[in-house]
Amino acid sequence: MTYQEILRDIEKLVNSYVECWIKGESGIRITRGPHVSRRTYLGNNITPCEQKYLIIAHYNLHELPLQIVRRLPVILIKTHKAQNVNRDHKYLWAWTAQIISEASREIEFFKNNGELLRQIRLLFRVNLMPGIRLASTFPELVDFATYEFILSACLAFPLLERLLKTLCTEHIEIDGRVVKPFKIPSAKGLISYDGKKKKRISRIGHLLYLFENYYASTALKEALKDFRLTCAEVYEEGMGPYGYYFVDHWRNILLHGEEFWPTMNAALVNLITLIILHEIPSDVYYERREKMRENLKFQLNIGIRSPF
Numbered sequence: 452m453t454y455q456e457i458l459r460d461i462e463k464l465v466n467s468y469v470e471c472w473i474k475g476e477s478g479i480r481i482t483r484g485p486h487v488s489r490r491t492y493l494g495n496n497i498t499p500c501e502q503k504y505l506i507i508a509h510y511n512l513h514e515l516p517l518q519i520v521r522r523l524p525v526i527l528i529k530t531h532k533a534q535n536v537n538r539d540h541k542y543l544w545a546w547t548a549q550i551i552s553e554a555s556r557e558i559e560f561f562k563n564n565g566e567l568l569r570q571i572r573l574l575f576r577v578n579l580m581p582g583i584r585l586a587s588t589f590p591e592l593v594d595f596a597t598y599e600f601i602l603s604a605c606l607a608f609p610l611l612e613r614l615l616k617t618l619c620t621e622h623i624e625i626d627g628r629v630v631k632p633f634k635i636p637s638a639k640g641l642i643s644y645d646g647k648k649k650k651r652i653s654r655i656g657h658l659l660y661l662f663e664n665y666y667a668s669t670a671l672k673e674a675l676k677d678f679r680l681t682c683a684e685v686y687e688e689g690m691g692p693y694g695y696y697f698v699d700h701w702r703n704i705l706l707h708g709e710e711f712w713p714t715m716n717a718a719l720v721n722l723i724t725l726i727i728l729h730e731i732p733s734d735v736y737y738e739r740r741e742k743m744r745e746n747l748k749f750q751l752n753i754g755i756r757s758p759f
Contacts, residue, residue: 457519461506465529468504472533476500496535506539512546513743517736520546521670521728524721525677531685531714536600540717541579547724548575550731554739558731560617567617570610571727577603578720600716601705607719608655608702614726615658618666623658627651635660636692655702656695662726663694671729678725682718698722 452460471477477498502508512520523543530537551571555561561568580599616623622631622644629646635657636642644652652658663675679694688697701719705711 454516454518457510457515458522461510461519461523462526464504464506464509465526468500468530468537469533471500471504472535496537500533501537505537507542512539512542513740517728517733521674521725524725524728525674525681528678528681528685528718528721531717534714536713536717540721544575544578544720544724547727548572548579549743550736550739551575551727553743554731554735557735557739560614560730564617567610567613570606570613571723574603574606574610574720574723577606578716600713601711604701604705604711604716604719607716607723608705611719611723612655612658614723615655615662618726618730619658619661622661622665623652627653633661633665638692654699656691656693656699659695659698660693668729671726674725674729678722686715686718 472479477496477500479496479498506512506523512523520543523539527537527540527543530539548571551558551561551568555568577599580596613625616625616627622629622633624630628651629644629649632643632645634641634643642657643649644657652661659675663672667675676694679690682688682697683690686697688700690696691699698719701711701715703709704715
């Protein structure tokens, strides 16, 4: 199959998956209404909808071309209409975590940045926790297993901020100090980060605007635009003049102790995954993928499993 044929098939699977859940074919009733897709978390179910329409039921994710893998973080956000964070997310995160573990020394923004690497590994590990097994073995940890998405979001926001500051080094120091002037659109005109009146940047939405417009590749710019538009549709959220108001809004919800939803966390982790996948050079990705295949065969033969 060609790239376009695979992409169309995957998009069809995702649309069919959402439709299957909304029609009630999963056997689990979901309530429809304003913002309800954010409120209900149905977890890692295996229903007829998953059996028919999960991407991993039809494709080996690690065998897909990198172009397709880079599209998945945005495509999967559409499944949040079904009030679910399904196993396709988990496989994508696990695969990305494994690639990072294997290729971190060859990825530019990880060089001399061990703290960023530690935070990314921790974020993926929290989201890949075997919740049911953990809770059954250690009943006192049931709340950790049930609400791991809250723990994840508390890690994701500062991690995203650090990642963006690392990538926007011409304009921003890691502590947020502005070293090169830039402007951000707002409802009242332009906000000028000039290093004088506006000496620091603290809003993740503004950092995302800076990254998208000054640093992202053409392909990543298009992907970030798709991310914004998809989130605006699925979550019925405003993008604001700078495109990422909803991310700042979600952060405020979390910081002020308001109700936070698992699908919001999944969207954040997908955003981080999206940026990382686009920042990994294609030759590094394919070289490491081949090496990982060989390692996996060896590990399976001797009974050792990957940490992810």
